[in-house]
Amino acid sequence: MNVLQKLDCFIRSFKGEKGIVGTALSGAPIWYFCVRKTAYPTIIAQYSIHAREYITTLLALEQIKDFCRFGKKGTVYFLPMLNPDGVQICLTQNPLYKANGRGVDLNVNFNANWGTGEKNQTEAGSENYIGLAPFSEPETRALKDFTLFINPDLTLSCHSKGEEIYYQFFQTGKRLKRDLAFAQIVREQTGYDIKATPNSAGGYKDWCVKWLKIPSITIEVGSDDLTHPIGERYLTQIYQKNQGVIRALTESEKWN
Numbered sequence: 001m002n003v004l005q006k007l008d009c010f011i012r013s014f015k016g017e018k019g020i021v022g023t024a025l026s027g028a029p030i031w032y033f034c035v036r037k038t039a040y041p042t043i044i045a046q047y048s049i050h051a052r053e054y055i056t057t058l059l060a061l062e063q064i065k066d067f068c069r070f071g072k073k074g075t076v077y078f079l080p081m082l083n084p085d086g087v088q089i090c091l092t093q094n095p096l097y098k099a100n101g102r103g104v105d106l107n108v109n110f111n112a113n114w115g116t117g118e119k120n121q122t123e124a125g126s127e128n129y130i131g132l133a134p135f136s137e138p139e140t141r142a143l144k145d146f147t148l149f150i151n152p153d154l155t156l157s158c159h160s161k162g163e164e165i166y167y168q169f170f171q172t173g174k175r176l177k178r179d180l181a182f183a184q185i186v187r188e189q190t191g192y193d194i195k196a197t198p199n200s201a202g203g204y205k206d207w208c209v210k211w212l213k214i215p216s217i218t219i220e221v222g223s224d225d226l227t228h229p230i231g232e233r234y235l236t237q238i239y240q241k242n243q244g245v246i247r248a249l250t251e252s253e254k255w256n
C-alpha cells in the first residue's frame with residue numbers, strides 16, 4: 001500500500017471528528033482529523049506540504065493514534081497531507097518532486113515577505129517556485145482559511161529532513177523568548193537541533209509568526225544521511241524521536 005492508500009484506510013477507520021479543509025487543484029480533498037481532550041490549548045499540525053516528504057504523513061497517522069490514546073490536554077487538528085497532488089506526482093513520475101500539481105512550492109506561497117527568500121524561483125518547477133501571488137494556490141488558501149477559522153494557539157509544520165527545528169521569523173522580545181521556549185520543548189523530545197533560517201520566507205510558519213503572532217514550530221524529521229523520499233522502513237526510528245512531541249506541547253506548563 002502506498003501512502004495515499006494508507007491515508008484512505010485511516011480516513012475510513014478513524015471514528016472521531018474529521019473533515020476536509022479544502023481541495024487541491026485536482027479536486028483531491030485535504031483532510032483534517034480533530035482530537036480533543038480539553039478546549040485549550042489548540043494546535044494545528046500539518047504534514048506533507050512538500051510532496052516528497054510524505055514520510056511525514058505516515059508519522060502524522062502514528063501521532064494521531066498516540067494523541068488519541070495518551071493525550072491529556074488540548075485540542076489538536078492534524079492535517080496529514082496538505083499536498084495530495086504533489087504526492088501523487090512523487091509516487092508516479094518524479095520521486096524528488098516537492099511542489100503542487102502545477103509546480104508551485106506551497107511553502108513559499110504564503111503572505112510573509114513573499115518572494116524575498118534566497119532560494120525563491122519565479123518559474124514553475126519541482127521546488128522553490130513562489131507562484132504568481134501569495135495564496136495563488138488552493139492548498140495554501142485552504143490552510144490559511146482553516147487556520148484563521150480555528151485560531152490556534154500554536155502551529156506545527158512537519159517536514160523532512162535534517163533533524164532540525166525552526167521557530168524564528170523576525171519576532172523579537174517577549175515573543176521571541178516565548179517561541180524559543182516551545183522550540184526547546186521540541187528539542188527535549190526529539191534531540192534535534194534548533195536552527196535559524198534567516199534567508200527563507202513565504203512559509204506557513206512564517207505567516208503564522210508574522211500575522212497571527214503565535215508560536216509556530218517547524219520540525220525537519222529524519223537524518224540528513226537519508227535520501228528523499230525517506231522510505232517507510234525509517235518510520236519507526238523517526239516516530240520514536242517524535243512520538244511525544246504533540247503531548248509535550250499541549251501539556252506544557254507555559255500555557256498556564
Ligand SMILES: [Zn+2]
Binds near residue numbers: 050053107159160
Ligand atoms: Zn519541506
